[in-house]
Amino acid sequence: xxxxxxxxxxxxxxxxxxxxxxEKVTLMLAVAGAGxxxxxxxxxxxxxxEKYFNMPYYYxxxxxxxxxxxxxxxxxPQNLWYYFEVAAGTQKLWYGNNRKGLGGIxxxxxxxxxxxxxxxxxxxxxxxxxxxxxxxxxQIFPDRFCNGSPDGAFLGGRQDIIKRKWGETPYYKAEQxxxxxxxxxxxxxxxxxxxxxxxYLEELGIxxxxxxxxFKAFSNHKYDTGDYETIDPCFGTNEDFRRLxxxxxxxxxxxxxxxxxxxxxxxxxxxxxxGSYDSVGAYQSKESPYYDWFRFSDWPEEYESWWGMKxxxxxxxxxxxxxxxxxxxxxxxxxxxxxEGASGWRLDVVDELPDETVKLMRREIKNTVPDAVxxxxxxxxxxxxxxxxxxxxxxxxYELDSVMNYPLRSALIDFALxxxxxxxxxxxxxxxxxNYPPEAFYSLLNSLSTHDVERILTVLGNVPCSLSRDExxxxxxxxxxxxxxxxxxxxxxxxxxxxxxxxxxxxxxEAGMQGMxxxxxxxxxxxxxxxxxxxxxxxxxxxLRKSSEAFCSGAFDVVYACGxxxxxxxxxxxQCFLVLVNFGHETYLRIDAARFGITELKGAMHDxxxxxDDGIFYVxxxxxxxxxxxx
Numbered sequence: 329x330x331x332x333x334x335x336x337x338x339x340x341x342x343x344x345x346x347x348x349x350x351e352k353v354t355l356m357l358a359v360a361g362a363g364x365x366x367x368x369x370x371x372x373x374x375x376x377x378e379k380y381f382n383m384p385y386y387y388x389x390x391x392x393x394x395x396x397x398x399x400x401x402x403x404x405p406q407n408l409w410y411y412f413e414v415a416a417g418t419q420k421l422w423y424g425n426n427r428k429g430l431g432g433i434x435x436x437x438x439x440x441x442x443x444x445x446x447x448x449x450x451x452x453x454x455x456x457x458x459x460x461x462x463x464x465x466x467q468i469f470p471d472r473f474c475n476g477s478p479d480g481a482f483l484g485g486r487q488d489i490i491k492r493k494w495g496e497t498p499y500y501k502a503e504q505x506x507x508x509x510x511x512x513x514x515x516x517x518x519x520x521x522x523x524x525x526x527x528y529l530e531e532l533g534i535x536x537x538x539x540x541x542x543f544k545a546f547s548n549h550k551y552d553t554g555d556y557e558t559i560d561p562c563f564g565t566n567e568d569f570r571r572l573x574x575x576x577x578x579x580x581x582x583x584x585x586x587x588x589x590x591x592x593x594x595x596x597x598x599x600x601x602x603g604s605y606d607s608v609g610a611y612q613s614k615e616s617p618y619y620d621w622f623r624f625s626d627w628p629e630e631y632e633s634w635w636g637m638k639x640x641x642x643x644x645x646x647x648x649x650x651x652x653x654x655x656x657x658x659x660x661x662x663x664x665x666x667x668e669g670a671s672g673w674r675l676d677v678v679d680e681l682p683d684e685t686v687k688l689m690r691r692e693i694k695n696t697v698p699d700a701v702x703x704x705x706x707x708x709x710x711x712x713x714x715x716x717x718x719x720x721x722x723x724x725x726y727e728l729d730s731v732m733n734y735p736l737r738s739a740l741i742d743f744a745l746x747x748x749x750x751x752x753x754x755x756x757x758x759x760x761x762x763n764y765p766p767e768a769f770y771s772l773l774n775s776l777s778t779h780d781v782e783r784i785l786t787v788l789g790n791v792p793c794s795l796s797r798d799e800x801x802x803x804x805x806x807x808x809x810x811x812x813x814x815x816x817x818x819x820x821x822x823x824x825x826x827x828x829x830x831x832x833x834x835x836x837x838e839a840g841m842q843g844m845x846x847x848x849x850x851x852x853x854x855x856x857x858x859x860x861x862x863x864x865x866x867x868x869x870x871x872l873r874k875s876s877e878a879f880c881s882g883a884f885d886v887v888y889a890c891g892x893x894x895x896x897x898x899x900x901x902x903q904c905f906l907v908l909v910n911f912g913h914e915t916y917l918r919i920d921a922a923r924f925g926i927t928e929l930k931g932a933m934h935d936x937x938x939x940x941d942d943g944i945f946y947v948x949x950x951x952x953x954x955x956x957x958x959x
Contacts, residue, residue, distance in 0.1 A: 330360040331414060331423045332392070335431045335445050336758060339389075346448035346711075346765040351401045353447060355410065357383060357423065358392035362416040368395040373409045373444070374402055375719070383412075401449045405724035407712060409444040428752075430759040448711050450765040451725025457699040459582070460672070460729065461770045462880045463536040464825075464870050465832035466529055468522060469779050470539060470563050471548045472852045473835050476520025484561035489514045489548075495854065497801055498847035510639075511547040515852050519564040523572050530579040532838065533870025536830075537576065538584040538674055538703075540779055542569065545593050549779070549850075551676065552593030552639055554605070556654070556661045566668070573669025582671035584701060587662065589654055590680045591634040591642045592621075599641050601628075610641075621650045634677070645685045655685070655692050662689060663696045672701030678728070679706060679715035686727040703773055706731040711763040723768040730771040733829055735760060737776055740823060741787055744816045744911055746892070754889035757827070761884065770881055772829035776820065776837060779850055783834075783843040785862075788820065789813035791844070800844040814840075815952040818865055819909045822954045825869040826898060826907045828884050838866040868933060872956065878903045885924075893917045893949060897924055897959065905932065906957040910949035919945045921959065929957040 333356070334340045340356045347353055355370055370381040383395035401408070411424040424441025425434050431445065475494065477483065482491055490505070490513040492498075502509040519542070529537065541550035544558040559569050573583050594601040598618040600609025610619045611628045621643050623632040634640040643650055654661045662673060673693065678686060686704075693700050704722055706713055710731040713720045722728045735756065743753040761769055776784035782791075789805040789812070805813050825831050835841075836851070840859025843849040873879050878900030888895030892912025898905045906929060908917060922943030929938040929945060933956050938945055947955065 329362045329414065329416065329419060329421055329436075330392075331412070331421065331436050332358045332433070333412060333423055333445075334433050335425075336762060345762045346450055347401050348452040349401055349403050349405055349449055350452070351449075352398055353401060354396060354398045355383075356386065356394055356396040357412050357414075358389060358394050359414055360392045362393075362414060362419075365414055365416045367413070367415040369413045370397055370399070371411055371413060372399060375406050401447070405449055405451045405721070405726070407719065408447040408449060410447065411441050411444045428755070430755045431762045432755060432758065446712060446763055448723070448763055448765060450723065454725030454765055454767050456729040456767040456771040457672075457701050459699060460536065460701045460830060462877075463582075463830050464533050464873060465536045465538055465584075465773065465830055466532070466534040467538045467775065467778060467832055467834045468540065469517075469549075469835065469850050470519070470522065470542055471515055471517040472850055473517045474521025474525050474853060474855065475516040476518055476522070476524045477516070480516065482514065482516045482562065483518050483564060486562065488512065488546075489562075491516070495852050498850055500797055500801055500847055511549055511847075514548050514562060517852075518562065519559070519568045519572050523568075523575050526575055526579045526581060529581060532833075532867060533874055534833070535580055536582045536584060536671070538773075538832065539586060541586045541588055541676075546595045546639075547593075551588050552591075552595065553588050554593050554596040557664070569665075570668050577669075583669065584672045584674055584703070585665055585670045586676060587673040588676045589643070589645070589685075590677045591640040594633075594639045594641055617649065620644065620647045634680075642680075645682055651685070651688065655688050660692065662693055666693065666697045666700055670700075671697070672703065672729075674703040674705065674732075675728075676705055678704035678722070678731075679713060679720065683718070683721050683727065686722070690727055701729050701771075702727075703730040703732065704728040707734045709735055709760065709763060711768075723765055725765070728768075730768065730773050730830070732778070733760075733772040733774045736772070736774055736824075736827070736829070737781075740776070740820050741784075743894070744788055744820050745790055746911065749891060750889040750894040753894060754886045758886065761828070770828050773832050774824050774827065774829040775832040775834060776824055777834035777849060779834070780846060781849065782845050783841055783849050784820065784837055785813050785817055785840060786842045786844060788816040789842075795844070800848055803842070803844055803848075805842055812952070814859075814862065816911070817862065819911065819952060819954040821866065821869060822907065822956065823909060825873045826879055826905065826956065827896070830880075831873065833866070838863050872932060876900055876903045876905070878905055887921060887924075888917055888919050890917075895919055897921070897926075899924070904959040906959045907954075908947060908949060908957075909954045911952055914948075914950050914953075916946045917949050919947055921945065924959070926959045929959055932956040932958050 342354045368383040372379050381397045383397045386394045386396045422437045425443040425445050429443050492515050499513045544555040544560045545552045592598050597605040597607040601611040608616045610616045610622045632642040710722045739756040742748040836853045840862045878898045882898045882900035885897045887897050893910045895908045
């Protein structure tokens with residue numbers, strides 16, 4: 329018996345991908361070698377139960393008999409999961425998603441499949457900010473971007489930090505901090521420095537800046553919040569932040585803040601373990617107004633903390649006082665900083681925030697600034713993320729606008745380094761397209777590097793992951809290894825800039841910064857020592873991205889995926905582009921663009937022109953090469 333279903337083919341599933349609540353979906357199954365089956369059934373599982381649908385015979389397609397049925401998406405946003413059952417005589421088989429769970433062509437099973445096809449059902453009024461979909465984003469780790477003090481002085485007057493020289497390697501061993509690894513080495517970057525570089529960012533093509541945390545905290549990374557109401561004095565003042573937002577707007581740039589709402593610092597006005605604040609913290613007294621914010625098992629020394637880090641006590645997000653302070657009060661934290669000029673929030677470790685908390689945040693944020701963007705830190709496919717045993721509802725219309733697209737980063741790296749071929753790369757991208765509501769798919773934050781992972785240039789140099797910390801600190805690509813990494817980088821960044829979603833440059837990637845994981849990925853921007861070749865290429869990419877709405881909202885179709893070669897077409901109103909990459913040996917890619925009516929190609933970033941009466945093109949692609957054509 330032969331069975332086939334392809335979730336990405338209009339023959340088998342209409343409409344494609346995620347659907348609105350109440351929308352009708354037609355599902356088809358092709359069966360051969362079974363005669364007249366005793367039963368062909370569709371099994372659909374929603375959040376409550378499984379439902380069985382008989383699939384009557386529709387038509388014959390070659391040697392296959394095609395069976396189908398229509399179902400209605402539920403009125404409540406949720407994920408549906410489906411598979412098929414075919415019974416013929418004594419034989420019973422099932423058909424489900426492939427073992428990689430990527431959708432498309434599935435597999436036959438002799439048992440009920442664990443891997444099932446997904447239909448994301450989202451709210452009909454789900455809308456993400458149009459300005460964000462059109463953005464090119466830039467992520468800044470404030471201490472390491474630029475010191476804007478006239479004399480290069482450190483702000484804040486702190487005596488408990490280690491002041492470093494710009495460009496030195498961040499400390500990475502406990503002994504460098506005096507015995508306890510506490511992230512207290514600072515390089516002097518501040519908000520004034522960001523303001524001074526707004527012209528540079530505008531010239532680079534940036535329209536949105538995502539700032540790592542800027543609120544008062546002990547560490548250089550500021551994920552140990554000490555006071556949500558105050559800009560860290562090392563970075564400047566609240567007035568400096570307001571001015572930064574105003575000046576950024578003059579340059580056509582919006583500011584997005586990092587919200588760390590799952591935990592605070594132990595050294596904070598709320599917990600106050602070190603007695604650094606004039607408040608009565610939860611650690612100091614059970615009568616503290618913040619006592620109910622935290623989860624003590626044996627007050628004051630035993631409490632829940634983020635990943636067991638005692639400097640990061642975990643909050644009780646369902647605590648009424650906490651919710652009011654952070655979310656619902658007229659001057660709550662999420663509202664206050666929007667009113668001060670921010671255009672949105674990136675929610676740190678959003679999978680550790682309850683769904684009801686994220687829903688409440690969306691309601692209050694959107695009521696304050698309707699087009700504010702809400703981005704979640706999610707490392708997996710966010711449409712089917714399960715955290716702490718619960719299926720999350722990030723992208724159904726009531727929570728997030730966007731998530732950090734780590735699945736894309738992984739797919740790009742695996743493809744560029746030969747860990748996967750073009751077919752798998754295409755499948756991983758198309759799986760996201762299939763699972764995500766369009767409003768979310770075109771809003772995904774597409775990063776190649778972040779403060780939590782290795783610099784993309786270093787990764788593309790294929791540096792071993794098994795290095796010691798001392799060896800990681802010394803890693804520096806040079807010579808042929810650097811040349812190869814840069815060629816791969818140009819191809820990968822071209823895909824980043826032309827794929828659906830919002831491209832996000834981690835500060836310094838455009839300048840050729842290198843570095844292994846934290847803290848080596850958090851080095852100082854090399855002002856005056858940028859890699860001009862990379863910088864010029866990135867400028868050409870951002871100009872291309874901004875030249876056409878096809879890249880931010882146009883249709884996306886894979887037109888070639890074979891071996892190490894990949895091609896896609898992006899189509900907008902009256903505009904069409906063909907993007908090709910090749911990570912294999914020099915070769916010709918046979919591109920069949922006939923179904924798109926394309927008979928001419930003209931280089932968008934290089935001087936090349938091709939014509940074809942039948943829409944078939946043979947494009948010469950060098951190893952690790954990339955080409956973009958007007959089509």
